[in-house]
Amino acid sequence: MTALFPPGISWEPAAPLSSYCPEPGNLAGVRHIILVLSGKGGVGKSTISTELALALRHAGKKVGILDVDLCGPSIPRMLRAQGRAVHQCDSGWVPVFVDQEQSISLMSVGFLLESPDEAVVWRGPKKNALIKQFVSDVAWGQLDYLVVDTPPGTSDEHMAAVEALRPYSPLGALVVTTPQAVSVGDVRRELTFCRKTGLQVVGVVENMSGFVCPHCAECTNVFSRGGGEALARLAGVPFLGSVPLDPELTRSLEEGRDFIRDFPKSPAFPALSSIAQKVLSGAPARLS
């Protein structure tokens, strides 16, 4: 089992860190919070969370990513930040900056594990406790957007995240699905979760919408088609767009490259930029 605090936490009294300790109330400086949800596993929540964060950063925003998938923390590897140490300051943990300009910060249980293969085999109450800490004890500082990546389902992690985040900012939810009915079936339940917990749904994103054969350019609907748009219509929420399958995207994320900068010609790029634009223009207003 992993300890809550990694061994060897060090306090570095160098200038960048000491200037980074914000007011108490670690989310007070965060302007918008977006949860990325799906009832279904493997639809691309972490991928979309990471790409959304990169796209918002390219639009000049300061972004934080909170990875509350405790069993399967994927984001450190996607941003080439595995093995980084988590430092402390007066206000708590300092999130890990994944770029030189310090415009994207990240917190994930992945940083607290002794080895990348170590399994976090925890029951609900222990997971809830860590998520509460991630929300209240991470010194996020001034952020335009905090993107919260979640595991699949509607259980402990989701309830803990919503309860812990609710006092701070209007919360928006971006719901990800793939086109086929099996996904849509689970994602309908996620939309119910949003309704029951008072989360405003920013919109539905349909991922893995079609694959263009690199040899003959024929587009095949590998995971069926149309489910995302139909779901959005049924639930009365905005449909933000379809993102096609792009193996170069997968390869790029696995190798931790800056996808948006490297692949402007990818079929996924226009879709991702458009989704980011819609998030920027439709960021949730305070719930009345």
Place this chain on the structure above:
Amino acid sequence: MEEVPQGCPGTGSAQAGRGASCQGCPNQRLCASGAGAAPDPAIEEIKEKMKTVKHKILVLSGKGGVGKSTFSAHLAHGLAEDENTQVALLDIDICGPSIPKIMGLEGEQFVEDNLGVMSVGFLLSSPDDAVIWRGPKKNGMIKQFLRDVDWGEVDYLIVDTPPGTSDEHLSAVQYLSAAHIDGAVIITTPQEVSLQDVRKEINFCHKVKLPIIGVVENMSVFICPKCKKESQIFPPTTGGAEVMCQDLKIPLLGKVPLDPHIGKSCDKGQSFLMDAPDSPATLAYRSIIQRIQEFCGHHQPKEEHFLSS
């Protein structure tokens, strides 16, 4: 089920009944007396119930969306094609129960005479109903499925799980601990982001002493229906399941190519093995199912050395 306090340390923990968050909990006295640390009587009850179940297989993956439910369903279909084999499929994915849809069931529990299914999906009155339960309540449901369902004489019980290494997995292993589990089949896709989670799942299996039957690599290769050329939609950036299995010395049961018809069959609730008998994916599934049967045959519980034909 009563609601558990937010910071519940767990009924089996040394802090049970003594922690700050225990104040006010109706079970505080019980936990503080040490009763929570006693083994759950349900484990023996389940052992009795499972005496009529010959083989139990868990289908696991650390990663979501790799095809656990798809594989579980088709393992069940494949085994049940022999009408003398009794198959039961138990779906313990409480939040995302996909099995009813994939098996084409709207509430009936028998797909065929020899293939029965149980899922929390059957207990929901509408497709929009969300099961928003914390761990302890999910555990209670799983206990009920295992203890209170009348399984009868079953050759193979297949347990489909949600992604992760949490309550559902711990409960399934714990409640079945006295009844012998043949082993786990672990599903992955070729890319490192899946393998990363699957290695954790393998560690989980070692920790709880669950034998591993082997690994299945899903969505291996895509064959374009138009030009028939192969592409890799999910590139094996670190060598795929093959390299991982070599490194960890675990059998690779097979690789299943990505056939768009699989998704369609699942959406229609039909067996892909029947819909597309000549697909390379079907051939791969059948070979994997055979290897699983061989594993179960070689690892019979002591009382039963001869397979009935």
